Structures are given as structure tokens and as C-alpha cells.
Amino acid sequence: MNGRRFFLLFCLVVLATGCARGGTYALxxxxxxVKELSSLQQKLGATMGLTPFKDNRPEKSLIGVYRPLGGKPxxxxxxxxxxxxALWEAISQTLSQKGIKVVPRPEWGGDPDSLGNVETDSxxxxxxKQFWSEANASLFTPRILTRVSFVIHLGVKKEGRVFTRxxxxxxxxxxxxxxxDREQMARTVxxxxxxxxxxxxxxxx
Numbered sequence: 655m656n657g658r659r660f661f662l663l664f665c666l667v668v669l670a671t672g673c674a675r676g677g678t679y680a681l682x683x684x685x686x687x688v689k690e691l692s693s694l695q696q697k698l699g700a701t702m703g704l705t706p707f708k709d710n711r712p713e714k715s716l717i718g719v720y721r722p723l724g725g726k727p728x729x730x731x732x733x734x735x736x737x738x739x740a741l742w743e744a745i746s747q748t749l750s751q752k753g754i755k756v757v758p759r760p761e762w763g764g765d766p767d768s769l770g771n772v773e774t775d776s777x778x779x780x781x782x783k784q785f786w787s788e789a790n791a792s793l794f795t796p797r798i799l800t801r802v803s804f805v806i807h808l809g810v811k812k813e814g815r816v817f818t819r820x821x822x823x824x825x826x827x828x829x830x831x832x833x834x835d836r837e838q839m840a841r842t843v844x845x846x847x848x849x850x851x852x853x854x855x856x857x858x859x
Contacts, residue, residue: 679729685851688849699812720834741782744847802822
């Protein structure tokens with residue numbers, strides 16, 4: 655590619671991606687399992703208590719950013735908002751679809767001795783340590799880098815135990831710049847959620 659054609663391509667890409675006004679937009683978060691999760695009821699029981707999730711990130715209002723080649727960046731929040739509510743509803747919906755009755759529960763300290771007082775077969779809470787997705791435009795191989803870090807506490811009454819697992823995942827995905835839209839970011843984030851929670855619910859303890 656000669657210099658003139660490269661310059662024209664550069665101008666077209668900047669026009670396509672850099673004229674955006676930026677702003678803040680909502681990404682609809684969901685958990686669509688890829689794995690079968692066939693043993694879910696056997697492991698967790700017919701009923702699960704879900705306590706309010708905790709967001710321990712320093713910055714709680716945003717979950718990502720897209721920086722075009724020119725113009726202002728796009729920032730993203732979760733839908734539903736805030737993030738802990740979005741993740742709670744995503745997990746609750748999937749568990750319900752798998753035949754597990756989800757019961758909202760108040761705060762739970764994670765003490766194994768308290769499981770005898772829990773009315774459900776199992777109980778779970780989740781701490782959000784990190785949740786961020788960042789995309790930076792480039793002429794050839796734009797990438798979305800997503801990092802998540804959770805601490806999941808799962809109490810299982812029949813086992814008489816509380817299982818704690820720290821989950822850290824970093825995933826980078828590339829995409830053609832002409833295919834960029836806000837749904838691209840949402841698809842990427844939701845794929846990461848499917849990877850994380852499929853792994854957890856396939857082998858919760």
C-alpha cells in the first residue's frame with residue numbers, strides 16, 4: 655500500500671470512528687451458559703439463596719470504555735444498574751431456567767455453623783473485586799481487553815461446608831474496526847461472564 659492510499663484509509667477510519675460524540679451508554683449484561691450444567695441441581699439442591707452481591711471496586715459507576723481514533727471516548731455502565739444488581743439478576747435468571755428456585759436472602763456472614771439456619775439447600779454471595787472492559791481503536795487490529803475478578807462464597811447445606819473461590823480472568827478479543835458498535839462491547843463482556851460462571855457452576859465445589 656503506497657503512502658497516498660494509506661493516508662486515505664487513515665482518513666476514512668478516523669471519519670468513521672472519530673466523529674462520535676462520546677458519552678455514557680448502558681450495556682445489557684446477561685449470563686447465557688455455553689455448557690450444559692447438567693449436574694447443577696444435584697450439586698446445589700432445588701433451592702438456592704442469593705444474598706446481595708458486593709461491589710468492592712474503587713470506581714463503581716462504570717464498567718468499560720471505548721477510545722476511538724479521534725473524538726471523545728465512549729463510557730459504559732451496566733444495565734441493570736448498579737453492577738452488583740446486574741450480576742445478581744443474570745445469575746438468578748439462569749439458575750431459575752435450570753430448575754433451581756432462587757430465594758433472595760439478606761446478608762450472610764459465610765459461617766458454616768449458620769447453614770443449619772438457612773432455609774434453602776444452598777446459599778451464595780459474590781464480591782466484585784474488578785470488572786473492566788477497555789477497547790482502543792487502531793487501523794488494523796482493534797482489541798477489547800476485559801478483566802474480571804470475583805470472590806464467590808457458596809454454602810451447601812448437605813455438605814455442611816462453605817466453599818470460597820477466587821476467580822480471575824483476563825480475555826482479549828480482536829475485531830475489524832468497521833464492525834465496531836456498542837453491541838460488540840456487550841457481546842464481549844457477556845462472553846466473559848459465560849466463561850467465568852460456566853466454569854464455576856460446572857464444578858462449584
